[in-house]
Amino acid sequence: MARHPRRLAASLCVLAQALRLTGAAIAQTVPPALMPIVAPAPVAPAGAPNVLIVLNDDVGFGAAGTFGGPIPTPAYDALAAQGLRYNRFHTTAMCSPTRAALLTGRNPHHVNMGTITNLSVNAPGYTGILPKSAASIGRVLQLAGYSTAWFGKNHITPEWESTPVGPFDRWPTGLGFDYYYGFMNGATSQWTPALTENTISVDPPRQPGYILDRDLADHLIGWMRQHVSIAPTKPFFAYLAPGSAHEPHQAPPEWIARFKGRFDQGWDKVREETFARQKRMGIIPEDAVLTPRPAEIPAWDSLNARQKAVAARLMEVHAAQRAYFDAQFARIVAALKETGQWDNTLVLYIDGDNGASAEGGREGSVLGALNGPHTTLAYDWGKMGDLGGPWSAENYPAGWAWAMDTPFQYFKQVASHLGGIRDGLVISWPKRIARPGEMRHQFGYVTDIAPTIYEAIGITAPETVDGVAQMKLDGQSLLYTLDHADAPERHRSQYFEMLGNRAFYRDGWLASSLPPKLPWEAKPWTPLAQWPWALYDLNHDYSQSRDVAAQNPALLADMRQGFDAAMHENGFGLLDMPIGPRTRDDRRPYWANGRTHFTYWRQERPLSDEAFPNIRNRNWSLNVPITINGQQDNGTLISQGGFPFGWGLYIIRGRATFLYRCEPQPLGRLTHPAILGKGAHKIDLRVVADGAAPGAGAKVMLSVDDAKPVEMHLPATAPNYFGQEGVGIGRNTGTAISRDIPMPFRFSGEMGPVIIDLP
Numbered sequence: 001m002a003r004h005p006r007r008l009a010a011s012l013c014v015l016a017q018a019l020r021l022t023g024a025a026i027a028q029t030v031p032p033a034l035m036p037i038v039a040p041a042p043v044a045p046a047g048a049p050n051v052l053i054v055l056n057d058d059v060g061f062g063a064a065g066t067f068g069g070p071i072p073t074p075a076y077d078a079l080a081a082q083g084l085r086y087n088r089f090h091t092t093a094m095c096s097p098t099r100a101a102l103l104t105g106r107n108p109h110h111v112n113m114g115t116i117t118n119l120s121v122n123a124p125g126y127t128g129i130l131p132k133s134a135a136s137i138g139r140v141l142q143l144a145g146y147s148t149a150w151f152g153k154n155h156i157t158p159e160w161e162s163t164p165v166g167p168f169d170r171w172p173t174g175l176g177f178d179y180y181y182g183f184m185n186g187a188t189s190q191w192t193p194a195l196t197e198n199t200i201s202v203d204p205p206r207q208p209g210y211i212l213d214r215d216l217a218d219h220l221i222g223w224m225r226q227h228v229s230i231a232p233t234k235p236f237f238a239y240l241a242p243g244s245a246h247e248p249h250q251a252p253p254e255w256i257a258r259f260k261g262r263f264d265q266g267w268d269k270v271r272e273e274t275f276a277r278q279k280r281m282g283i284i285p286e287d288a289v290l291t292p293r294p295a296e297i298p299a300w301d302s303l304n305a306r307q308k309a310v311a312a313r314l315m316e317v318h319a320a321q322r323a324y325f326d327a328q329f330a331r332i333v334a335a336l337k338e339t340g341q342w343d344n345t346l347v348l349y350i351d352g353d354n355g356a357s358a359e360g361g362r363e364g365s366v367l368g369a370l371n372g373p374h375t376t377l378a379y380d381w382g383k384m385g386d387l388g389g390p391w392s393a394e395n396y397p398a399g400w401a402w403a404m405d406t407p408f409q410y411f412k413q414v415a416s417h418l419g420g421i422r423d424g425l426v427i428s429w430p431k432r433i434a435r436p437g438e439m440r441h442q443f444g445y446v447t448d449i450a451p452t453i454y455e456a457i458g459i460t461a462p463e464t465v466d467g468v469a470q471m472k473l474d475g476q477s478l479l480y481t482l483d484h485a486d487a488p489e490r491h492r493s494q495y496f497e498m499l500g501n502r503a504f505y506r507d508g509w510l511a512s513s514l515p516p517k518l519p520w521e522a523k524p525w526t527p528l529a530q531w532p533w534a535l536y537d538l539n540h541d542y543s544q545s546r547d548v549a550a551q552n553p554a555l556l557a558d559m560r561q562g563f564d565a566a567m568h569e570n571g572f573g574l575l576d577m578p579i580g581p582r583t584r585d586d587r588r589p590y591w592a593n594g595r596t597h598f599t600y601w602r603q604e605r606p607l608s609d610e611a612f613p614n615i616r617n618r619n620w621s622l623n624v625p626i627t628i629n630g631q632q633d634n635g636t637l638i639s640q641g642g643f644p645f646g647w648g649l650y651i652i653r654g655r656a657t658f659l660y661r662c663e664p665q666p667l668g669r670l671t672h673p674a675i676l677g678k679g680a681h682k683i684d685l686r687v688v689a690d691g692a693a694p695g696a697g698a699k700v701m702l703s704v705d706d707a708k709p710v711e712m713h714l715p716a717t718a719p720n721y722f723g724q725e726g727v728g729i730g731r732n733t734g735t736a737i738s739r740d741i742p743m744p745f746r747f748s749g750e751m752g753p754v755i756i757d758l759p
Helices: 005-028 074-082 095-104 137-143 212-230 253-258 267-281 305-338 377-382 398-404 446-457 553-569
Strands: 050-055 084-086 147-153 179-183 195-197 200-202 236-241 345-350 425-428 438-440 493-498 501-506 509-513 533-537 597-600 620-628 635-641 645-652 655-662 668-671 679-689 698-704 710-714 727-729 754-757
Touching: 050 095, 050 305, 050 446, 074 305, 074 345, 074 425, 095 137, 095 446, 137 147, 137 236, 137 446, 147 212, 179 212, 212 236, 212 305, 253 305, 267 398, 305 377, 305 398, 345 446, 493 553, 501 553, 509 553, 533 553, 620 635, 620 645, 655 698, 668 698, 668 710
Parallel strands: 050 236, 050 345, 084 438, 147 179, 147 236
Antiparallel strands: 084 425, 179 195, 195 200, 345 425, 493 501, 501 509, 509 533, 597 754, 620 679, 620 754, 635 645, 635 727, 645 655, 655 668, 679 698, 698 710
């Protein structure tokens, strides 16, 4: 062929043409299964920012140094220096309502969250059941092409749905979050938290020095890094809701030590110092007035030396907890910068879901407020070494809450006054904010966060989500304030209502009901019609210090009509009742309601309290068959709660032992004398309450193998809850009931089901 080049060239051309035709034919006949997969998925708008929401818990406006408070928060300061501070931003005065309004962009009663989930009742606006017509930011951003994750406190899932059998559509993963790691209820221990990952209860890592705030930051950072590694072009939304600084106030001991002596001057002086600092920093106007101390809060100088020492220590722990979380936030910011995400991350950091908590009362509580135990000064003094650690559950005195709400009146729960509803907000977006470090003075409300995010991304709130028509957003975007410091405010009116405390804002005026009692006071309920009202001109009275109702009676009447109209528009009526009747478990559809016989098998994962019958303030009995296989078979048969409230049935050193913890009472311990040998045994426990009154004492009887029982009397029992640490079957969960219980103290023998009967 080499001797005939023309023939060779012609042959090659024919061959090439044939190959091209063959290739085309092959391409036309490739089966679909071998073609590239096209997977339809939402894609975020070009340049859409990452979004990070931070919502702290029970932190007052005047706590963090960023807003003039006494607690150093350098990471929050740095965020404000790169972003904008908002000094007229508002929440709802309580946990669940603020969180529901934040995540949906709708008013709390509009989405049935007019109170915390623990107090939900069968009344419009208060059921605690988020409607499908109010999709969360998480779900909207999922549909817009975002990865989504939630870390920390939930407290918007109905209590009766917070069990291992769900339903799960109102859990974080059902509300549009790809991943959840946190705690479901309103509070948990920093040291031994009741954790949930997605929909599964999990133990906290058992490692030296473990603490929840660091764990949450670790999980957020890990999730974010993983996301950036796998899908660097896909934006993400992270929602961080730490337990800090809700009770129990707890922090690493070395952080508590940093604040030793820092609050010895007392709450009166700290409030004055904060007020002066707020003016120097430009946080509040020069003509702002420092509102006086309520008569119900004692003057610091009226306390004796030991009272001052305990109160100061309680504040030191609170400050350490808030400061320690700030250090964890600094780690998150560093990780965002390390991964190249910082410049295009929109951060909205709200320093509190309501005002500071005065639920600790006049003296504070080293045991927390939810069970309301009264302790003596001698008891509190004896607990000084435990404060902030796993053997404490404290909340500081109301005087400190008042100081942390400087310069305003009142505190958490009191939705009628700024001390209950005004919280610091910082917005940062390095790529977008042209003049960082400035202050913004426009009225803002927690429902404004969702529309702000949607506008920043370049989307509108969808009209339908998952086939359900959506209600309109109640908030107004704050994005207009990023470029215009003096722009007229767009959120011109807003109602507030919490536990009967009411207010209505319009164009700088605030009409407020006046609370007949403070959060810690056990006074009879005053009918709502008898609550007086006041009127404040916030345009000329920043701190709500002067009641001008007498000079403007017609305006006050008009404002009250505005509240009534807002109430009608948001579909709720007022609940004219005290808190007590709202706590009744039998009015909520728990799985245990209506049943008297319960069977629980051994399991490794803790059960939530909501999956267990309410045995408080009533008679009940328990029996469990066990088999001892060896001389060293010890451990937990069942436990609920821990410190400072809990109970458990154990085998300790071969004997059946019942423990009951109800601080400040001494630990109740009832041990049967029989040493359990190898083989099968039956343990029976019977509890007979002294009466139905909350916290009443009880007689306890413990028997083994149907022998004569041993007995003891408990002078008091837990009236309201066992600490929200859950129930362990065959192991202990949460905190130990006694210091001599080695966690998790799994039972080393065999055991049948635990049977509980309610007569």
